[in-house]
Amino acid sequence: MIKAAVMGYGTIGSGVAEVLNINQESIAAKIGEGIELKYVLDVRDFPGDAIQEKVVHDVNVIVRDPEVKIVVETMGGVEPAYTFVKSMLEAGKHVATSNKALVADKGAELIALAKEKNVNFLFEASVGGGIPIIRPLNSSLTADEIEEITGILNGTTNYMMTRMAEEGVEFQDVLKDAQEKGYAEKDPTADVEGYDACRKIAILTSLACGQQVDFQEIHTEGITKISAVDMKYAKKMGRVIKLLALSRKTDGGYQAMVAPFLLSQSHPLYHVNDVFNAIFVRGNVLGDAMFYGSGAGKLPTASAVVADMVDIARHLDKNIWVEWSSKKMALADFKKAEHTFFVRTSSDPKTVSDVFGEVDFTDAGIEGETGFVTSVMTEEAFADKAKELSGILSVIRVGK
Amino acid sequence: MIKAAVMGYGTIGSGVAEVLNINQESIAAKIGEGIELKYVLDVRDFPGDAIQEKVVHDVNVIVRDPEVKIVVETMGGVEPAYTFVKSMLEAGKHVATSNKALVADKGAELIALAKEKNVNFLFEASVGGGIPIIRPLNSSLTADEIEEITGILNGTTNYMMTRMAEEGVEFQDVLKDAQEKGYAEKDPTADVEGYDACRKIAILTSLACGQQVDFQEIHTEGITKISAVDMKYAKKMGRVIKLLALSRKTDGGYQAMVAPFLLSQSHPLYHVNDVFNAIFVRGNVLGDAMFYGSGAGKLPTASAVVADMVDIARHLDKNIWVEWSSKKMALADFKKAEHTFFVRTSSDPKTVSDVFGEVDFTDAGIEGETGFVTSVMTEEAFADKAKELSGILSVIRVGK
Numbered sequence: 181m182i183k184a185a186v187m188g189y190g191t192i193g194s195g196v197a198e199v200l201n202i203n204q205e206s207i208a209a210k211i212g213e214g215i216e217l218k219y220v221l222d223v224r225d226f227p228g229d230a231i232q233e234k235v236v237h238d239v240n241v242i243v244r245d246p247e248v249k250i251v252v253e254t255m256g257g258v259e260p261a262y263t264f265v266k267s268m269l270e271a272g273k274h275v276a277t278s279n280k281a282l283v284a285d286k287g288a289e290l291i292a293l294a295k296e297k298n299v300n301f302l303f304e305a306s307v308g309g310g311i312p313i314i315r316p317l318n319s320s321l322t323a324d325e326i327e328e329i330t331g332i333l334n335g336t337t338n339y340m341m342t343r344m345a346e347e348g349v350e351f352q353d354v355l356k357d358a359q360e361k362g363y364a365e366k367d368p369t370a371d372v373e374g375y376d377a378c379r380k381i382a383i384l385t386s387l388a389c390g391q392q393v394d395f396q397e398i399h400t401e402g403i404t405k406i407s408a409v410d411m412k413y414a415k416k417m418g419r420v421i422k423l424l425a426l427s428r429k430t431d432g433g434y435q436a437m438v439a440p441f442l443l444s445q446s447h448p449l450y451h452v453n454d455v456f457n458a459i460f461v462r463g464n465v466l467g468d469a470m471f472y473g474s475g476a477g478k479l480p481t482a483s484a485v486v487a488d489m490v491d492i493a494r495h496l497d498k499n500i501w502v503e504w505s506s507k508k509m510a511l512a513d514f515k516k517a518e519h520t521f522f523v524r525t526s527s528d529p530k531t532v533s534d535v536f537g538e539v540d541f542t543d544a545g546i547e548g549e550t551g552f553v554t555s556v557m558t559e560e561a562f563a564d565k566a567k568e569l570s571g572i573l574s575v576i577r578v579g580k
Numbered sequence: 581m582i583k584a585a586v587m588g589y590g591t592i593g594s595g596v597a598e599v600l601n602i603n604q605e606s607i608a609a610k611i612g613e614g615i616e617l618k619y620v621l622d623v624r625d626f627p628g629d630a631i632q633e634k635v636v637h638d639v640n641v642i643v644r645d646p647e648v649k650i651v652v653e654t655m656g657g658v659e660p661a662y663t664f665v666k667s668m669l670e671a672g673k674h675v676a677t678s679n680k681a682l683v684a685d686k687g688a689e690l691i692a693l694a695k696e697k698n699v700n701f702l703f704e705a706s707v708g709g710g711i712p713i714i715r716p717l718n719s720s721l722t723a724d725e726i727e728e729i730t731g732i733l734n735g736t737t738n739y740m741m742t743r744m745a746e747e748g749v750e751f752q753d754v755l756k757d758a759q760e761k762g763y764a765e766k767d768p769t770a771d772v773e774g775y776d777a778c779r780k781i782a783i784l785t786s787l788a789c790g791q792q793v794d795f796q797e798i799h800t801e802g803i804t805k806i807s808a809v810d811m812k813y814a815k816k817m818g819r820v821i822k823l824l825a826l827s828r829k830t831d832g833g834y835q836a837m838v839a840p841f842l843l844s845q846s847h848p849l850y851h852v853n854d855v856f857n858a859i860f861v862r863g864n865v866l867g868d869a870m871f872y873g874s875g876a877g878k879l880p881t882a883s884a885v886v887a888d889m890v891d892i893a894r895h896l897d898k899n900i901w902v903e904w905s906s907k908k909m910a911l912a913d914f915k916k917a918e919h920t921f922f923v924r925t926s927s928d929p930k931t932v933s934d935v936f937g938e939v940d941f942t943d944a945g946i947e948g949e950t951g952f953v954t955s956v957m958t959e960e961a962f963a964d965k966a967k968e969l970s971g972i973l974s975v976i977r978v979g980k
Contacts, residue, residue, distance in 0.1 A: 203723060
């Protein structure tokens with residue numbers, strides 16, 4: 181039996197224990213040997229839980245036990261996860277994590293450390309929950325130069341956008357519903373402001389370019405300004421509004437951003453609803469591919485963590501190549517990014533035409549405002565022109 | 581430089597040379613070393629082609645050259661591909677293939693031989709063209725027991741079904757169009773009779789259960805009987821007709837089949853159009869996932885072959901675990917499989933109700949016939965009842 185430990189017995193950590201238990205036989209068949217959970221590190225005790233005898237409160241118990249080969253980190257946040265993971269790698273243990281904050285911030289460093297120690301640091305569950313996307317990018321799409329990654333990477337906001345589109349309700353109402361259903365946290369900031377999606381697209385872009393993309397540099401807008409009236413216009417245009425996280429390779433370097441976009445029915449992400457995630461990838465020889473599935477949730481996410489454990493168990497003696505150096509990849513200037521913009525303004529159509537030239541007006545039957553879609557222009561050109569309108573009620577970019 | 585050879589310089593083989601050339605720098609960065617094509621084996625010469633100096637006609641030139649580490653097989657068909665691949669593995673060379681006929685027939689044996697020789701036999705391109713599906717099944721969804729795989733695995737027939745749905749044209753007309761566009765071969769049998777999809781679902785099912793599933797045992801129906809009238813009924817029901825290849829784990833074992841199905845808009849494969857492929861997978865802990873992309877074509881398929889070459893280059897000293905033993909997995913009795921059936925008959929509605937009990941009638945405005953959907957029943961129960969109707973014009977199963 182290969183001995184493992186779980187650090188952080190919350191939703192995902194307990195899911196890992198559950199998956200190892202449910203599928204123990206088939207997992208053992210895929211490795212040639214079973215995986216046995218020896219320790220669970222947590223500040224709490226779990227009386228009555230099947231793992232109660234395995235609980236330890238001191239990380240060093242795991243660090244010092246040479247029998248433990250695989251350590252799962254499902255604590256979340258950068259510290260103390262970072263310190264703990266580093267100790268494990270330095271002690272020659274392999275690590276699998278679901279922690280996007282840790283991976284976005286310290287990924288390159290931990291990958292390098294794992295390589296140096298000839299162990300593995302894997303993080304499939306950090307993006308897209310149960311959807312295989314890290315390993316496909318790292319091991320499957322290797323013949324390609326990745327030209328574009330566009331994802332619906334946050335299930336909470338996608339659930340909210342879906343409900344707003346279908347029921348015409350306002351943001352605050354659907355947020356309350358999402359919180360009641362357990363899809364949104366009490367403090368929903370990380371989801372609704374796009375911070376969660378931002379870290380995930382930083383990870384995917386780093387893997388696509390093989391260098392460090394700092395999430396702090398990614399232009400990020402959330403969904404908090406999206407209203408029922410915006411949804412009315414979207415419906416009128418035959419579109420939906422989705423929070424997209426995207427990165428594109430351009431002549432000026434990689435462009436990355438997180439923002440709501442209006443998508444038409446022909447867009448591959450148009451049909452991705454509720455808490456589902458999907459990642460669209462374009463390779464220079466592959467063309468278009470898409471990966472779709474449960475982007476969050478206890479068992480789907482745990483499934484990805486345990487798959488990393490299986491991969492590690494098959495590579496106990498070998499570092500799996502991960503192309504992500506600490507060399508920093510500066511992103512292209514966001515102001516130069518080109519988009520088309522849907523705008524709602526209190527200015528009249530004549531003023532709009534005077535400022536923006538030829539535009540597509542949409543009448544959603546809302547009094548006292550004008551809705552229109554611009555031609556393609558840079559972010560800075562749009563910002564300049566928008567100043568000339570008397571009142572901007574809403575701006576949403578239009579997906580290609 | 582890692583030396584490689586390509587056997588079979590047709591569409592895919594020449595695509596492999598092209599991809600290795602286009603992305604040589606990024607590929608080298610992902611391995612730490614470049615891949616150099618040393619030989620191209622073909623019966624033909626290719627004067628004027630960039631690879632003309634590399635052409636050899638004798639397979640033994642490659643077998644006997646210890647410098648060649650990776651051999652690509654893109655010849656198609658079981659023989660002589662099988663004999664050649666076996667020689668390469670026995671000589672300690674790694675093999676990547678796009679050949680579904682070879683993999684469906686000899687996969688288990690070649691995987692075992694590769695393991696014995698501590699080399700690799702990879703076949704990502706044999707199913708789904710450029711879509712990563714073999715590696716995800718083999719390396720990503722390993723925490724799960726796979727309960728269902730349902731795929732649109734043949735681009736030619738999906739193109740034809742899409743055009744028939746959109747334009748109301750007949751099978752023969754759309755086949756002619758597909759042949760003119762190069763999507764269908766002069767002899768389209770393998771595609772339109774479902775034989776191609778059958779081999780692919782045999783491969784995926786073998787990987788899902790880790791045992792040998794013989795494609796000859798899979799119930800296979802093609803699309804040749806689908807008519808413009810069937811499409812009219814589908815439209816009336818808000819459905820599309822797709823050629824599905826599917827396998828399901830049931831209490832009675834794995835069920836597998838290839839046949840046209842009527843899909844409603846809520847089905848994840850409903851929106852997969854034209855030459856695109858998609859594979860829906862359900863895992864017991866993951867839930868639902870879907871993989872979508874270019875299922876065929878020169879460069880997408882070559883992208884998958886070259887990705888296998890990169891994986892091999894990273895595992896020159898190590899056999900990558902593939903769970904597919906030669907132990908035979910007998911499929912569940914097809915007669916016991918449960919479906920709902922859409923039927924067109926010249927019998928009147930009263931006779932239909934007398935025979936099938938409660939059904940859903942659909943009036944597509946076609947004179948002299950009755951269209952209806954049955955309740956769920958086994959294949960054999962349906963066949964028995966259908967005999968009691970005077971004239972069956974069409975039978976298409978309805979997707980879940």
